[in-house]
Amino acid sequence: MTATVLIRLSAPMQSWGNQPRGAYRASSVRPTKSGVLGLVANALGRDYGDNIDDLAALRFAVRVDRPGTIELDYHTTGGGTVPLLPGNVLGNPAWRRKAKTVDPHDPDFYEYAPPASIGRDKNGELTSKPGNTNQTRDRYLADASFLVALTGDHTVTTSIAAALENPERAVYLGRKAYTPSEPLLAGHHEHTDAPEALTAAPRAARSDTGDLLAVFEVAPGTAGSAIVHDQPISYAGTITRGARAESRPTLVNPPHQTGTTSRTTEHGGYDFFEENTP
Known part of the structure; x- marks a missing residue:
């Protein structure tokens, strides 16, 4: 049986690198599959050398509710x-x-x-x-919010949903200092594919109006798709990634939140970027 687990990725700061680390660390403008599955594996309590074939087999999708802005964090040491x-x-x-x-x-x-x-x-x-003196330049996304969908075997998605509610280890969005500002688990839907789940799910507070950009993992050779080097194979030692295909459609006007205030998120968390809060 197929099911889809939804993951809310909102934070004042988050980073999704897809390149080797060095003095300059870039960030993708949206979550990567390798980064999200690393977060999930950590929540499940897995170690770097553990097998991730069951997680990698899940289909990945992400909806961009608030794209955020790319910022630069400059450090010197030594x-x-x-x-x-x-x-x-x-x-x-x-x-x-x-x-x-x-x-x-x-x-x-x-x-x-x-x-x-x-x-x-x-x-x-x-x-x-x-x-x-050692210099590093880290780029990160400020005030971004994404909704990720992982679709596949019901047993795997159920274990992920439970782990996101009660993670075995601390979870973070790309770097250890970047903790989520909202609960990660945003829903678990049986017999539901990613497009349906992402279209029906409420968008984040202060999201763009109208249609929202989405990225869906698709079968290789799908018309209009692009190849990205973001299929996680192993996290042991140097991260190993393979190729996968993705399409980038827009989702027609997902619903807005209801019952929220201008000062809190849908989960009651404080919104650090709300202009009129003290």
Whole structure:
């Protein structure tokens, strides 16, 4: 028996990368199948090396309720001075001697730079040498909301629905700091395919009006479809992905929410992006 489980992905920040990690981390403009199934596997309590064939066999679809905006998070690490640790004092004779004569609360005593590249500036203070600073640029989606549909074997979708309500581990939307602002489980429908479920489900608060963009996984060779490298095969070590086909239609005017206030989401959660909230 076929069933569809619906997953609400709303958060102030979320990221769905489909490229190797490095100093520059991009984000897709919508959730990826590999990212969503990783979230689901985590909720089910599976480890990186566990088999995911049952999850990968599910058909994936996503409706874009609020596309959000791409933002840039810029970080630097390794430069400047940071607090001195006891182990650093123990392993450095000069610091051990200083520890006997200097007040340990003296800020100068507690300064050291990352041990990979330590030097002294013109004032004699310990600091990291030029070029030791690591820079990263992480892109993420701000104020986005999506509705994902996973369709397939009823037993698998039922276990996913239960795990989303009571996950074995903490769940997050792409990165560990990006936690969902609404409950993940948005519905579980038997004998219902993704287009029907996504068309009937209420849209998110503050979503675009009118028709909504959707992305559906389809059979290879379907007219008008495109090939994407986003079919998860394994999460062990380097993530392994294969190719799949998807189409991108619009859904005709899904219903709006009812019974909500301007300050809360449909689940009663605080809406951080509502303009008129204190």
